[in-house]
Amino acid sequence: EVQLVESGGGLVQPGGSLRLSCIVSGFNYNSHWMSWVRQAPGKGLEWVANIKHDGSEKYYGDSVKGRFTISSDTAKKSVYLELSGLRVEDTAVYYCAREEGYSVPAFDYWGRGTLVTVSS
């Protein structure tokens, strides 16, 4: 059974930092890209970043470029998202999602999400 489990969310002050983790199981980690997708309270989905399993390629959405860093650990079958320079508008549920190998990434498995709240 494919499983993705996020952790690391919490309350942080504006300008602060946080590290999110996503540990996966039930599939060959080395065969898939992984993404982080977020959803602000009551709002829609926003793609944040993605990474190839070996970390050799990574891409970011415009709103987080330069502030967030995605990384991957194949031995631990885990993907991470380092959040820095946090803003109130970064408050959201952050989902880890597996990408299916299609011409345009399709997210076929999702974790339950971890809530990040940025507030003073």
Next chain:
Amino acid sequence: QSVLTQPPSVSGAPGQRVTISCTGSSSNIGADFAVHWYQQLPGTAPRLLIYGNNIRPSGVPVRFSGSKSGTSASLAISGLRTEDEADYYCQSFDNRLGGSVVFGGGTKLTVL
């Protein structure tokens, strides 16, 4: 303001057919990038419903279908059921400024 435009809400009675539109531009759907659709039930993570414009993953009922034409795509749900009440999102890729995955703003489906 989302790159892909969806109606905020649609509604229908049980058994009816509804469609949800997803309007893009020449830098995304019109550039022949595939469109995917997701269903998000209240309080849960999104679920992949349609990929590659019109392909249903295993386990998705045939009542759900997708199509694409020009700069737009559509999700159709026939034989509406109360359990279909959810938020629906389209997703594609936009090739401006280096390229990025993009989502529609989401559509709330109410089953009357």
